[in-house]
Amino acid sequence: MTPPADPYVPPQPDDAPDLVARGPESLPIVVPHLVGFVPEHSFVVLGLDDASNRAAVTLRFDIPPAGLSDDELLRALEAWTYAFEALSRSGAAAATVVIYPADAGEQWSDVIVDELPYRELAELLEEMLTAAEHDVREVVCVVGDRTRSYLCENLGCCPVEGRALDPSEALRIRASLVERGSAPMSRRQSLVDALDARPDDDPVRAAVLHARPGALARQSGEVVADVEAxxxxxxxxxxxxxxxxxxxxxxxxxxxxxxxxxxxxxxxxRELAVECDRPILEAVRTVLSEAVRCARDDEVAALAAVLGVSAWLSGDGAAARIALDRSLAADPSYSLAHLMSAALDAGIPPWSWRESMRDLTAEAILAAARPGQARSPA
Known part of the structure; x- marks a missing residue:
């Protein structure tokens, strides 16, 4: 079974960074910052606004392993087709596909020079996206810091050794991304490992449990006051x-x-969606991430689900997916995690959640809590 896509949806247009990166040679630098880690054995689809060329949504998929049955391949194709609908929902009319081979190593090699890997996959993705009425701007292979196009056969434009970004331009883009606080992980598994439970004898976990009585004593019982504090x-x-x-x-x-x-x-x-700016949201994510690692068993599902929402609101679909998976592993019935997973699968942009939350008042939230069910099912 092919897992759902890891989507990245940028912030609302008013909050969008003004980073300008031109040409496919910039993709080895930019894509890891969009998906949160350096992809491997993956393909990434960038949905682009037709007028401005702004990235409207980014989707990452595992490349299916060899030897799958026909039924397994059909399920993968269905998952891709469904996920590609997110391009239209985000307003993206054009797309660029970036393929990351699994076995090419960190540097461009003779294997890549002789023949680009996954050419059939590249052709299939181009056909699928074109059939869905998306203008496919480019399909490229990325290895290390080099790119080579699957669509261009002009060796003067796309030499067999690939193309690398001009060092001064690479430095400009990296500096701009660092200034924005973007620091992708080296691989997706690093995001998973970052939410691993701390062992019982871990000093950080012990300190959190020691602080729990004081934290409990500081709770007033007034929902609005406690959350805002x-x-x-x-x-x-x-x-x-x-x-x-x-x-x-x-x-x-x-x-x-x-x-x-x-x-x-x-x-x-509600407050995370409506009232918190990006620095506060990032600070909340740091707190919640540690809370998941130190949580008691009955707290993990709720904490990881809220962390998933926070990551999604930041546009970080990969971290959101991993947090939601952690929530459902702790409690497969946790409804918030199911709701948010469905939103990720559908490629729903986070600002749609913000708009729906904006009209939701504290009174409405308190009134919606059913008598006798104030405690989360997690």
């Missing part, structure tokens, strides 16, 4: 993290308490 404290910590280990530990302990009850969890989700 938490976000204010996270923002304060985010602005000055040096020497704030004890404050961070307290925030991690508080996060576990907030998301177990449905009203504060849902009000927190």
């Amino acid at each position: 938490f976000l204010h404290a996270v923002a304060h910590w985010g602005h000055n993290r040096d020497g704030a280990a004890r404050r961070f530990t307290r925030l991690v302990a508080t996060a576990g308490l907030l998301v177990l009850d449905i009203p504060p969890r849902d009000y927190l989700l």
